[in-house]
Amino acid sequence: MAKVHVTDVVLRDGHQSLIATRMRTDDMLPICSKLDAVGYWSLEAWGGATFDACVRYLREDPWERLKKLRKALPNSRLQMLLRGQNLLGYRHYSDDVVRAFVQKSADNGIDVFRIFDAMNDLRNLKVSIESVKAVGKHAEGTISYTTSPVHDIPYFVNLAKELESFGCDTIAIKDMASLLTPEITGELVKALREAVSLPIHLHAHATSGLASMSIQRAVDNGVAIVDGCISSFAEGASLPTTESIVAALKGTEYDTGLDIGLLQEISAYFREVRKKYWQFESEFTGVDTRVLVNQVPGGMISNLSNQLKEQGALDRMDAVLDEIPRVREDLGYPPLVTPTSQIVGTQAVLNVMTGARYKSVTNEVKNYLLGHYGKAPSTVNSDVRSLAVGNAEVIECRPADLLTAEMEKLRNEVEGLAKSEEDVLTYAMFPDLAKTFLQERNAGTLKPEPLLDKEAVTSSESHSRF
Amino acid sequence: MAKVHVTDVVLRDGHQSLIATRMRTDDMLPICSKLDAVGYWSLEAWGGATFDACVRYLREDPWERLKKLRKALPNSRLQMLLRGQNLLGYRHYSDDVVRAFVQKSADNGIDVFRIFDAMNDLRNLKVSIESVKAVGKHAEGTISYTTSPVHDIPYFVNLAKELESFGCDTIAIKDMASLLTPEITGELVKALREAVSLPIHLHAHATSGLASMSIQRAVDNGVAIVDGCISSFAEGASLPTTESIVAALKGTEYDTGLDIGLLQEISAYFREVRKKYWQFESEFTGVDTRVLVNQVPGGMISNLSNQLKEQGALDRMDAVLDEIPRVREDLGYPPLVTPTSQIVGTQAVLNVMTGARYKSVTNEVKNYLLGHYGKAPSTVNSDVRSLAVGNAEVIECRPADLLTAEMEKLRNEVEGLAKSEEDVLTYAMFPDLAKTFLQERNAGTLKPEPLLDKEAVTSSESHSRF
Ligand SMILES: [Co+2]
Ligand SMILES: [Co+2]
Known part of the structure; x- marks a missing residue:
C-alpha cells in the first residue's frame, strides 16, 4: 500500500x-x-x-x-x-x-x-x-x-x-x-x-x-x-x-x-x-553546495564561466555571481531554469561587463519585461522596465493568445523536406537546424559529431611521461 | 541543546x-x-x-x-x-x-x-x-x-x-x-x-x-x-x-x-x-552499491582487481567475489577492515586460483585460526582449521599477553638512527621502511615520490587529437 x-x-x-x-x-x-x-x-x-x-x-x-x-x-x-x-x-x-x-x-x-x-x-x-x-x-x-x-x-x-x-x-x-x-x-x-x-x-x-x-x-x-x-x-x-x-x-x-x-x-x-x-564530462562531478548560498544553479555557473572565458573576463565571475540575484529580483524572481536561467545569466554578465546596469539590455530581457514569457512570480522593478523598454505596452494576456494557428504555415515552409507530421514538428522546434537535418537525413548523409578516442590520448599520455 | x-x-x-x-x-x-x-x-x-x-x-x-x-x-x-x-x-x-x-x-x-x-x-x-x-x-x-x-x-x-x-x-x-x-x-x-x-x-x-x-x-x-x-x-x-x-x-x-x-x-x-x-584518483568515484549485495567493501574490490590483474586472471573476479563471503563465514564472520579485509581477500583469491579451497593457506589465515588476531565474532569452521593448522594449539588469551615488553629492545635495534622516542615508535611500526627513512632523514636526503604533471599530459593529449 x-x-x-x-x-x-x-x-x-x-x-x-x-x-x-x-x-x-x-x-x-x-x-x-x-x-x-x-x-x-x-x-x-x-x-x-x-x-x-x-x-x-x-x-x-x-x-x-x-x-x-x-x-x-x-x-x-x-x-x-x-x-x-x-x-x-x-x-x-x-x-x-x-x-x-x-x-x-x-x-x-x-x-x-x-x-x-x-x-x-x-x-x-x-x-x-x-x-x-x-x-x-x-x-x-x-x-x-x-x-x-x-x-x-x-x-x-x-x-x-x-x-x-x-x-x-x-x-x-x-x-x-x-x-x-x-x-x-x-x-x-x-x-x-x-x-x-x-x-x-x-x-x-x-x-x-x-x-x-x-x-x-x-x-x-x-x-x-x-x-x-x-x-x-x-x-x-x-x-x-x-x-x-x-x-x-x-x-x-x-x-x-x-x-x-x-x-x-x-x-x-x-x-x-x-x-x-x-x-x-565536467572536471568536478562531486557535491557543490554553492547554490544554497548564491541561488545560482551549478549548470548556470559552468555556462557563465564559459561565456566569461570567451571574453577573457573570468576574473569577473564573482561580480557576476553577485549580480545574478539582483537581476533575478529586478525581474520578479523567476525560477532559474530553461529559458529564464539563460535570460537572467546573460543580462547579469552584460551588467557587469558594461560597468553600468541595464545600459545594454538583451532582447530576451526586453521580451520578458513586456510579458512575452508570461507573468513574473513577483513585481518587476519598474525602473528597470523603463530603462529597458520605455513605455512600450506590457501584455497581460497569455503570450500564446497573441499567436494564430501556425501548423499550416509550418507545413508549407518545409514542404518537400518533411516526410511526415513529425518532421514538420521537428522543423517547428528548430527551423534552421531542421532544414539541413531533414535534407541530410533524406539524402542518407547524416553523420554524428565524432567522439574522441581516449585510447589514443592515453597512449600519447604514457609516452609523454617518460 | x-x-x-x-x-x-x-x-x-x-x-x-x-x-x-x-x-x-x-x-x-x-x-x-x-x-x-x-x-x-x-x-x-x-x-x-x-x-x-x-x-x-x-x-x-x-x-x-x-x-x-x-x-x-x-x-x-x-x-x-x-x-x-x-x-x-x-x-x-x-x-x-x-x-x-x-x-x-x-x-x-x-x-x-x-x-x-x-x-x-x-x-x-x-x-x-x-x-x-x-x-x-x-x-x-x-x-x-x-x-x-x-x-x-x-x-x-x-x-x-x-x-x-x-x-x-x-x-x-x-x-x-x-x-x-x-x-x-x-x-x-x-x-x-x-x-x-x-x-x-x-x-x-x-x-x-x-x-x-x-x-x-x-x-x-x-x-x-x-x-x-x-x-x-x-x-x-x-x-x-x-x-x-x-x-x-x-x-x-x-x-x-x-x-x-x-x-x-x-x-x-x-x-x-x-x-x-x-x-x-580511481576511475569511477560515484556510488557503488555492490557491497550491499556481496558484502565486499569497495576498497577491497579494487585491491583484489589489482591482485588478479597482476596474475592475468581478471576473469576470475566474479568467482573471487563469490568466495569471499564463504571464507568470511569459515573464519567466523570478522568485519572486513584492515587487516581482516586483506586476510580474507587474499585467501579467497588463493582458493579460487588453486582450484581447491584451502589447499594453500596464507600465514595470516593460519595465525588468524590460531587466535593471534583475537577472538573471532562467531564459530570458526573446524574443518578449515584442521586443514590449515592441524592440531596446533589455539590461543585463548589476549594475543598481546604472549608478548613481553619490547620498547627497550626496539630502542637498541634503532640506536644511532633514532633521535627521539618518536623515532623509536616509527621504527616499531615499520621496521624495514623506517631504517632507511631515518637514515635519509638524518642525512637530509628524503625525497617524496614525484607527482605526475597533468599539464604535460594535457598538452600531448591535444597534440594527439590533430
Ligand atoms: Co532534472
Ligand atoms: Co573511514
Missing part, C-alpha cells in the same frame, strides 16, 4: 546532466530489455534537451529514437519532459502546434507527460495538459521549485490545486537547482498531500548533496513516486542514485520492491557506456 | 579514501587557519594509513606533521584513528609500546583517540583506551560495524556497554564498508542511546550512497556527532559531504551552527589541491 514508486531518468536527465545530453540511441537499446524488467513506475526517456541534442549533435531523428525505445520497452511507461507552451523549443508556440506535438508524442509512445513552465505561469501549461488528457495519456503537472520572498509553501500549494483542477494525474515537484532541503521537502510534501488528492512525484537534483535526504523526508510524508538515476549516471549535477533509494527503503513499509541485483547489472552496462563520452 | 556536532575527516580519511592517502602536509597547512575557525567538534587529521603513507611515499616524518598541524590548529580538537593493539602497524604490539605510542601521540597534539579493532575483540582495545585515559585525553571506543548472523543490535549494544565500562568518553559506530541503511542506523543509535550514557559518534562511508540518509536517521535518534568530509574530498569511497549535512540541519533543532560560506572557501581550496594528485 505505502510502497514507493521509482522513475529512472538515465535515458534523459542522467546523460543531459552529466554528459551534455550526448548519449546515442545505439547505447540505450542493448540494455532496454533489462530496464524494461525492473518494474519502474516510469522511465524518463525523451524530451528536455534530448530532442535538440539529437538533431544538433547526434544527427539522429528524435522521433525514430522514440519509436525504437517504445518497441524496446514494451512493459514500461515512457515519460517525457515538456516545457509547456514552449514544447521542446525556445519560443511560445500556437495552440495547434502544442496539440499536434502532444498527439505525435503520444502516437509514437509517450505515456507520461511531465509539463512545466519556467515562470510557473499556469496559463502556459493549460493547453498542453488538456492536450495530453485529450489523447488519453498521463499528465503530470509540475511545480518549478525555487526560493524567493514570494515562493513559500502556500504559493506552491496554490499551484498544485490549480494543476489538479486542470485534470492532471500527478503533481511533480521539480527541483532542478538542488535547492530543496530535507526539512522543506517534508513540509512541502505534507502540505501538498493535504491540499490535493493527486499522487506527488519528487524530482530533486543531487548537486547540493541534499536530495537523498530530501527523498527520505518526502517518503516519510507520503510522496508516491521519486526520481532517481542508475548509479553510473547519478549524483553530482544528475539525480540521486536509484540503487541507494531502493536499498534505503528495502524492508521498510515503503519498500520499492525493485531488484537491486538487476539494477547493478544495468549500472555496470552504463558505466562502460559513460566512458565513451568522457570528453563531455 | 540538541545541536549536532561535526567531525571533518579531510585531513585523514578523505584523502585516504580518494587519493590513496597521498596528501602532503604542505597542502594542509595553508588552509588550517580557516579549518580552525569552523568550530568542528574535531578534525580527524592523523593515524589510519597516514603514518604509513608519510614514511613510505611522502617521505615526511609523521610526527613532524602532527606537530605542524597542532600548531596550525590551536583551537581545534585533533583526532586520530588507532587500530587498538595494532596501533598504526600491522601486528600486535606489547603493552609498553601501546602506552608509549599513546603518550607520544598525546604529547605531540592528539586530543581524541578513535580506537577500533578489526575483530571487535575488546581485549585488543582495553590497553590503548586505558592509556588514553591515563594521559588525560578523550577515548572514543569504536564499534566496527558489519552484517552477519551474529552481528545484530544486541551484539553491538553489548560492545558499547563494555566500552563504556572501560572509561571511554564517546562511542563511535564505524561503517567503513558503507553497509548501514538508514533504518538500521536509526535502530542502532536508539538502542545504543538507551543502553549507554555516552555520546554517540557516527562514521559512515558514502560508497553505497546511503550515508547521508543514515546520518539523518541517526540525528532523528539522538546521535551527538557525525563525520563528514568537505565536499571536494567527499562522497564515493569517502564520507558524505560536510556542507550538505550542515545545510540539511540548518534551521532545525539540530542546527550544527557551522558557517556554510566558510566551508565553501575551504572546499574551493581543497578542490585545487586534489587536482595535483590526479594520478591517484
Whole structure:
C-alpha cells in the first residue's frame, strides 16, 4: 500500500546532466530489455534537451529514437519532459502546434507527460495538459521549485490545486537547482498531500548533496513516486542514485520492491557506456553546495564561466555571481531554469561587463519585461522596465493568445523536406537546424559529431611521461 | 541543546579514501587557519594509513606533521584513528609500546583517540583506551560495524556497554564498508542511546550512497556527532559531504551552527589541491552499491582487481567475489577492515586460483585460526582449521599477553638512527621502511615520490587529437 514508486531518468536527465545530453540511441537499446524488467513506475526517456541534442549533435531523428525505445520497452511507461507552451523549443508556440506535438508524442509512445513552465505561469501549461488528457495519456503537472520572498509553501500549494483542477494525474515537484532541503521537502510534501488528492512525484537534483535526504523526508510524508538515476549516471549535477533509494527503503513499509541485483547489472552496462563520452564530462562531478548560498544553479555557473572565458573576463565571475540575484529580483524572481536561467545569466554578465546596469539590455530581457514569457512570480522593478523598454505596452494576456494557428504555415515552409507530421514538428522546434537535418537525413548523409578516442590520448599520455 | 556536532575527516580519511592517502602536509597547512575557525567538534587529521603513507611515499616524518598541524590548529580538537593493539602497524604490539605510542601521540597534539579493532575483540582495545585515559585525553571506543548472523543490535549494544565500562568518553559506530541503511542506523543509535550514557559518534562511508540518509536517521535518534568530509574530498569511497549535512540541519533543532560560506572557501581550496594528485584518483568515484549485495567493501574490490590483474586472471573476479563471503563465514564472520579485509581477500583469491579451497593457506589465515588476531565474532569452521593448522594449539588469551615488553629492545635495534622516542615508535611500526627513512632523514636526503604533471599530459593529449 505505502510502497514507493521509482522513475529512472538515465535515458534523459542522467546523460543531459552529466554528459551534455550526448548519449546515442545505439547505447540505450542493448540494455532496454533489462530496464524494461525492473518494474519502474516510469522511465524518463525523451524530451528536455534530448530532442535538440539529437538533431544538433547526434544527427539522429528524435522521433525514430522514440519509436525504437517504445518497441524496446514494451512493459514500461515512457515519460517525457515538456516545457509547456514552449514544447521542446525556445519560443511560445500556437495552440495547434502544442496539440499536434502532444498527439505525435503520444502516437509514437509517450505515456507520461511531465509539463512545466519556467515562470510557473499556469496559463502556459493549460493547453498542453488538456492536450495530453485529450489523447488519453498521463499528465503530470509540475511545480518549478525555487526560493524567493514570494515562493513559500502556500504559493506552491496554490499551484498544485490549480494543476489538479486542470485534470492532471500527478503533481511533480521539480527541483532542478538542488535547492530543496530535507526539512522543506517534508513540509512541502505534507502540505501538498493535504491540499490535493493527486499522487506527488519528487524530482530533486543531487548537486547540493541534499536530495537523498530530501527523498527520505518526502517518503516519510507520503510522496508516491521519486526520481532517481542508475548509479553510473547519478549524483553530482544528475539525480540521486536509484540503487541507494531502493536499498534505503528495502524492508521498510515503503519498500520499492525493485531488484537491486538487476539494477547493478544495468549500472555496470552504463558505466562502460559513460566512458565513451568522457570528453563531455565536467572536471568536478562531486557535491557543490554553492547554490544554497548564491541561488545560482551549478549548470548556470559552468555556462557563465564559459561565456566569461570567451571574453577573457573570468576574473569577473564573482561580480557576476553577485549580480545574478539582483537581476533575478529586478525581474520578479523567476525560477532559474530553461529559458529564464539563460535570460537572467546573460543580462547579469552584460551588467557587469558594461560597468553600468541595464545600459545594454538583451532582447530576451526586453521580451520578458513586456510579458512575452508570461507573468513574473513577483513585481518587476519598474525602473528597470523603463530603462529597458520605455513605455512600450506590457501584455497581460497569455503570450500564446497573441499567436494564430501556425501548423499550416509550418507545413508549407518545409514542404518537400518533411516526410511526415513529425518532421514538420521537428522543423517547428528548430527551423534552421531542421532544414539541413531533414535534407541530410533524406539524402542518407547524416553523420554524428565524432567522439574522441581516449585510447589514443592515453597512449600519447604514457609516452609523454617518460 | 540538541545541536549536532561535526567531525571533518579531510585531513585523514578523505584523502585516504580518494587519493590513496597521498596528501602532503604542505597542502594542509595553508588552509588550517580557516579549518580552525569552523568550530568542528574535531578534525580527524592523523593515524589510519597516514603514518604509513608519510614514511613510505611522502617521505615526511609523521610526527613532524602532527606537530605542524597542532600548531596550525590551536583551537581545534585533533583526532586520530588507532587500530587498538595494532596501533598504526600491522601486528600486535606489547603493552609498553601501546602506552608509549599513546603518550607520544598525546604529547605531540592528539586530543581524541578513535580506537577500533578489526575483530571487535575488546581485549585488543582495553590497553590503548586505558592509556588514553591515563594521559588525560578523550577515548572514543569504536564499534566496527558489519552484517552477519551474529552481528545484530544486541551484539553491538553489548560492545558499547563494555566500552563504556572501560572509561571511554564517546562511542563511535564505524561503517567503513558503507553497509548501514538508514533504518538500521536509526535502530542502532536508539538502542545504543538507551543502553549507554555516552555520546554517540557516527562514521559512515558514502560508497553505497546511503550515508547521508543514515546520518539523518541517526540525528532523528539522538546521535551527538557525525563525520563528514568537505565536499571536494567527499562522497564515493569517502564520507558524505560536510556542507550538505550542515545545510540539511540548518534551521532545525539540530542546527550544527557551522558557517556554510566558510566551508565553501575551504572546499574551493581543497578542490585545487586534489587536482595535483590526479594520478591517484580511481576511475569511477560515484556510488557503488555492490557491497550491499556481496558484502565486499569497495576498497577491497579494487585491491583484489589489482591482485588478479597482476596474475592475468581478471576473469576470475566474479568467482573471487563469490568466495569471499564463504571464507568470511569459515573464519567466523570478522568485519572486513584492515587487516581482516586483506586476510580474507587474499585467501579467497588463493582458493579460487588453486582450484581447491584451502589447499594453500596464507600465514595470516593460519595465525588468524590460531587466535593471534583475537577472538573471532562467531564459530570458526573446524574443518578449515584442521586443514590449515592441524592440531596446533589455539590461543585463548589476549594475543598481546604472549608478548613481553619490547620498547627497550626496539630502542637498541634503532640506536644511532633514532633521535627521539618518536623515532623509536616509527621504527616499531615499520621496521624495514623506517631504517632507511631515518637514515635519509638524518642525512637530509628524503625525497617524496614525484607527482605526475597533468599539464604535460594535457598538452600531448591535444597534440594527439590533430
Ligand atoms: Co532534472
Ligand atoms: Co573511514
